[in-house]
Amino acid sequence: MTPLSRLVGVFGELLLTLGALVLAFVAWQLWWTDVAANASQREAVTGLERTFADQPADQPLARIPTPKPGEAFAVLRLPRLGTGYATPVYEGTDKRTLTQGVGHYRGTALPGEIGNFAVAGHRMTYGGPFRMMEELRAGDLAVVETVAGYAVYRLGPSYITSPDHFVALEPTPEQPGVAPTKASITLTACHPKYASTYRMIVHGTLAHTYPRSQGLPADLARQLGLPAGPTASGKATTAPTTTPTTKAGR
Amino acid sequence: MYAALWRHLPGPTWVRALLMLVLVVLVLAVCVQWLFPWVADVVPFNEQTVEAPSSVRSVG
Numbered sequence: 001m002t003p004l005s006r007l008v009g010v011f012g013e014l015l016l017t018l019g020a021l022v023l024a025f026v027a028w029q030l031w032w033t034d035v036a037a038n039a040s041q042r043e044a045v046t047g048l049e050r051t052f053a054d055q056p057a058d059q060p061l062a063r064i065p066t067p068k069p070g071e072a073f074a075v076l077r078l079p080r081l082g083t084g085y086a087t088p089v090y091e092g093t094d095k096r097t098l099t100q101g102v103g104h105y106r107g108t109a110l111p112g113e114i115g116n117f118a119v120a121g122h123r124m125t126y127g128g129p130f131r132m133m134e135e136l137r138a139g140d141l142a143v144v145e146t147v148a149g150y151a152v153y154r155l156g157p158s159y160i161t162s163p164d165h166f167v168a169l170e171p172t173p174e175q176p177g178v179a180p181t182k183a184s185i186t187l188t189a190c191h192p193k194y195a196s197t198y199r200m201i202v203h204g205t206l207a208h209t210y211p212r213s214q215g216l217p218a219d220l221a222r223q224l225g226l227p228a229g230p231t232a233s234g235k236a237t238t239a240p241t242t243t244p245t246t247k248a249g250r
Numbered sequence: 251m252y253a254a255l256w257r258h259l260p261g262p263t264w265v266r267a268l269l270m271l272v273l274v275v276l277v278l279a280v281c282v283q284w285l286f287p288w289v290a291d292v293v294p295f296n297e298q299t300v301e302a303p304s305s306v307r308s309v310g
Contacts, residue, residue, distance in 0.1 A: 096291070163300060
């Protein structure tokens, strides 16, 4: 074998190896990240529910402490996407945070607070919490649970826009410079799936809040696959809050 | 390249094949643990956020 043909052989093998690694990356991204994230996000929701149940239940909803970057601090439920649909909300929207669940845009309002509670989530890979986002219809509910209770938002229609449409995150969504008078929610995700050319966005406004001590009304709790709140079920104890999570898993 | 690696591995054929398999699994494990997450961070294929151009960034 001449040195040249040996060199060509090694080069060919390197190319084959590179091709195999690219295939492995695609398999990892499209399949394995979902497998890993589904398990870890369910675990995160369970952990959050346990933490919430252990806390004293007398905080006003919009007065929860500002979460630290990367901290899981809320559970988002979208009953349209399934009775048991629950995804953890982390503080921050950097790529690493979004691999864990839904990310809260730093500096935007907290759940139930006047202003815009804005979150971003994947529609594919890493568990794809917003995979079925196109199924959301105007009038659907988005329920955000924090340590202090539940903020129930009523969603408007979704729309497709460009990635630099950051006015969606303004305290009054879409209206820069307008002081907020309402508590809003904003969900953002990529569009179309498997690409990042556009963004899909849904806004909503706060319809109800339920402090933890009161719990959810029975019909809403049923929609979310959760046990009804202590007052709704006629019991004065807070004991039922220790078990909601096993039913919340997808 | 792989032929040379094969020649340098010790033992009979089945031991060499086993060692090859272990090496492949090791390489894939390193990729999944460190390389792939890093690549996913760097490539702009999977963005979910709306952002201002950095000069006028207000939130995000």
